[in-house]
Amino acid sequence: MNRVLINGIASDYVPVTDRGLHYGDGVFETIACVGTHPVFIDQHLNRMQSGARKLDISFPARQLILDDINCLLRGNNRHSVIKLILTRGSGKRGYRYETKQIPMRICMQSEWPDTVAHWNEHGINTRFCETQLSLNPQLSGIKSLNRLENVLASRELGAEFNEGFLSDIDGNVIEGTMSNIFAVVNDVLVTPDLSRCGIMGIMREHIIDIAHENNIRIEIRNIKRDELLQSQAIFVSNSVIGLCVVKQLEQHSFNTDTMTKMINTALQKRIETDAKAAA
Amino acid sequence: MNRVLINGIASDYVPVTDRGLHYGDGVFETIACVGTHPVFIDQHLNRMQSGARKLDISFPARQLILDDINCLLRGNNRHSVIKLILTRGSGKRGYRYETKQIPMRICMQSEWPDTVAHWNEHGINTRFCETQLSLNPQLSGIKSLNRLENVLASRELGAEFNEGFLSDIDGNVIEGTMSNIFAVVNDVLVTPDLSRCGIMGIMREHIIDIAHENNIRIEIRNIKRDELLQSQAIFVSNSVIGLCVVKQLEQHSFNTDTMTKMINTALQKRIETDAKAAA
Numbered sequence: 037m038n039r040v041l042i043n044g045i046a047s048d049y050v051p052v053t054d055r056g057l058h059y060g061d062g063v064f065e066t067i068a069c070v071g072t073h074p075v076f077i078d079q080h081l082n083r084m085q086s087g088a089r090k091l092d093i094s095f096p097a098r099q100l101i102l103d104d105i106n107c108l109l110r111g112n113n114r115h116s117v118i119k120l121i122l123t124r125g126s127g128k129r130g131y132r133y134e135t136k137q138i139p140m141r142i143c144m145q146s147e148w149p150d151t152v153a154h155w156n157e158h159g160i161n162t163r164f165c166e167t168q169l170s171l172n173p174q175l176s177g178i179k180s181l182n183r184l185e186n187v188l189a190s191r192e193l194g195a196e197f198n199e200g201f202l203s204d205i206d207g208n209v210i211e212g213t214m215s216n217i218f219a220v221v222n223d224v225l226v227t228p229d230l231s232r233c234g235i236m237g238i239m240r241e242h243i244i245d246i247a248h249e250n251n252i253r254i255e256i257r258n259i260k261r262d263e264l265l266q267s268q269a270i271f272v273s274n275s276v277i278g279l280c281v282v283k284q285l286e287q288h289s290f291n292t293d294t295m296t297k298m299i300n301t302a303l304q305k306r307i308e309t310d311a312k313a314a315a
Numbered sequence: 316m317n318r319v320l321i322n323g324i325a326s327d328y329v330p331v332t333d334r335g336l337h338y339g340d341g342v343f344e345t346i347a348c349v350g351t352h353p354v355f356i357d358q359h360l361n362r363m364q365s366g367a368r369k370l371d372i373s374f375p376a377r378q379l380i381l382d383d384i385n386c387l388l389r390g391n392n393r394h395s396v397i398k399l400i401l402t403r404g405s406g407k408r409g410y411r412y413e414t415k416q417i418p419m420r421i422c423m424q425s426e427w428p429d430t431v432a433h434w435n436e437h438g439i440n441t442r443f444c445e446t447q448l449s450l451n452p453q454l455s456g457i458k459s460l461n462r463l464e465n466v467l468a469s470r471e472l473g474a475e476f477n478e479g480f481l482s483d484i485d486g487n488v489i490e491g492t493m494s495n496i497f498a499v500v501n502d503v504l505v506t507p508d509l510s511r512c513g514i515m516g517i518m519r520e521h522i523i524d525i526a527h528e529n530n531i532r533i534e535i536r537n538i539k540r541d542e543l544l545q546s547q548a549i550f551v552s553n554s555v556i557g558l559c560v561v562k563q564l565e566q567h568s569f570n571t572d573t574m575t576k577m578i579n580t581a582l583q584k585r586i587e588t589d590a591k592a593a594a
Contacts, residue, residue, distance in 0.1 A: 048330060049331060050330075050336065052321065052423065053317065057333065058400070058460065059463060059465070060338075060339035060462060066408075123336075129345075129396065130469075130493070131466050131493060142331060169451075170449030171484055173447075181339055183339060184454060186338070187334075187340050187370075190411045193411070205451070
């Protein structure tokens, strides 16, 4: 069951004229919440604000969004997920928008997914998706509501696979349907270059930062399917699952290596520290 | 003012959980209506059904959609615009969808735009947009709700320009923000190849058909900005404006040529015939 605030008011409905519905004209964030604490909230709001700026959508006062989140999390003592959506709001027919559009903000709380604990403990089963990511440097990195590629890729997973890896039209593996990808190749941590497509996850940023902090060599570059299959270890990351080890990619099995374990420990510590700092 | 039916029931609101809003997970059509008659309705529904099939969204019985349209157009004696939207419906958080999702259909009537008569009489002022179209053969041709590129391009028009032309990342001019493009080059009718991106308009299909019928040589191929600027005449088409002559593209002025006039006459005749056949 979802609990939803729309522009700060409890509601389950949005105007049919909203441009988020008509054009995907908006941005979103998915935030892990521990009790009453939204994890890495500043970074989520920074990314959302940056995306809104690129789309020329006016960003509400941060306190309004924080108030929405706090309202939904009040008294909460479990894990949950908050999804924030900011659209350009309602408008007349046609792609053009008014200079003074009033955006619509949605704050939606969902239950913590059952699968996360199992995935974190046992690792995940993955495949390569046939669905390709568009090349569009302008939209790259914007966590917009135009997400049909992710939808099409996710239908390739079926019951058997937990996650699938998408490539761009040049054959570079870019990201999972809902996660960023890391591989350990010759003791170097490699993660795909996302300058032409893909979304830079908040967890991805932390993992890159942890690597720097711990003198782990890291390369942000193109990586093809073959190289990924031959790597020593693979893991994925997103805000809800944190870091999750890939135990199987297509026909190849992988074990958890020491580098991945070390990074995961450091990441969990950062998540705890973030929650404590807010408390 | 809009009049709206959602799943056949008058309403101005949609569920906040709808996947059309969250992911642009749906398709749409914009239909010109003459009095009680939706022009070229069969072709619009064919394209919508084809798009829905590619996205694996179950398509409602056509009669349901026709009933919606007829209900909104009842007693109407003016021109108006019907926008149809079909989304995958509501779902849980996450890109994955259930195999038995119940789609949501929206039928929305808007007033006929004031600008159309003026544009048809005087032609339009156009520019090249810097916004690029993504290359994605899988999504090409699907009139989906992922339309951020059109939104970004439309903001380049300002008050001065009526329409803007988008190129793909290889520099081929593909389409207008809301229209298809035709050029007369050495007495040959040329229209961009849309196999890698862009949407094949219903009017575009009719114009191609009219060219074949009248032994006008037509080429569907790549066209660059320079060639477009040097062409004898340019026009654009969509379901609401029909055929509209480009009088200005960047610094270049164009006159209406005889081929364009002939095609426009034939197109108007087809639109009238379609309305009469239904009456």
